[in-house]
Amino acid sequence: QKEVEQNSGPLSVPEGAIASLNCTYSDRGSQSFFWYRQYSGKSPELIMSIYSNGDKEDGRFTAQLNKASQYVSLLIRDSQPSDSATYLCAVHGSSNTGKLIFGQGTTLQVKP
C-alpha cells in the first residue's frame, strides 16, 4: 500500500464545473495535509493546507479533511482552463520533521 494514494486521472471537467480531487493516506498519525499544483514543466506550488477535520475554503478552492477515514479532498469551483494542471496531495507524517510524502498526482483537464 502506498503511503499517499491519488487517482492519476486524467480528470476532465467542463469549464465552470466543480472538479473534485481525492487522496488517501496510510499514516494515521499524520497531522498536516497539503495540496500542490504543478503545471507541466514547472515546480509544485502550494495552494492549500489543512490541519484539522472539516472544510477549509480559500477562494474557489475548498480542502476537506477526514482523519478517521484518512481522506483528503480538494474541490475547485467554477473550474477554469487555467486550472488544468497536476494536483499533488502531500502529507506531513507523524515524524514531525518537515518531510512531505507526496502522492503521484491527479491530472486535471478543464475543457472550454
Next chain:
Amino acid sequence: AGVTQTPRYLIKTRGQQVTLRCSPKSGHDTVSWYQQALGQGPQFIFQYYEEEERQRGNFPDRFSGHQFPNYSSELNVNALLLGDSALYLCASSTGTALNTGELFFGEGSRLTVL
C-alpha cells in the same frame, strides 16, 4: 527572492557524477531535496538544517549533500544510472515550518542520464 536552482538542465552519461545547487528563499534556513520522475510525485531525498543532514529518505549513498553557512545547498550524485534521470527539486522552509511542512520549491534541475 525565491528558491534558485542551478543548472536548470543538464545531460550526463552513465557513471558520471553531478552536482546540483540551490539557494533558499530569503529568510529560510532549511533545505530539502526531492526527486521527481516523469509522471510521479516528488520523492524525499534528504533535508539539511544547520549544515547537517537532518533526515534522509530511501536513497542510496550515491546521493549526498551539503549545506553551507549561508544556507545554500548542494546535491551530489555519483556513479549515475539511467534511472537517475528526473527533475530534482529543492525546497526551502524556515525552522518554524518544520512542524507544518509548508515548502517553497525551486524550478528544479532536469537531469538526463544517457
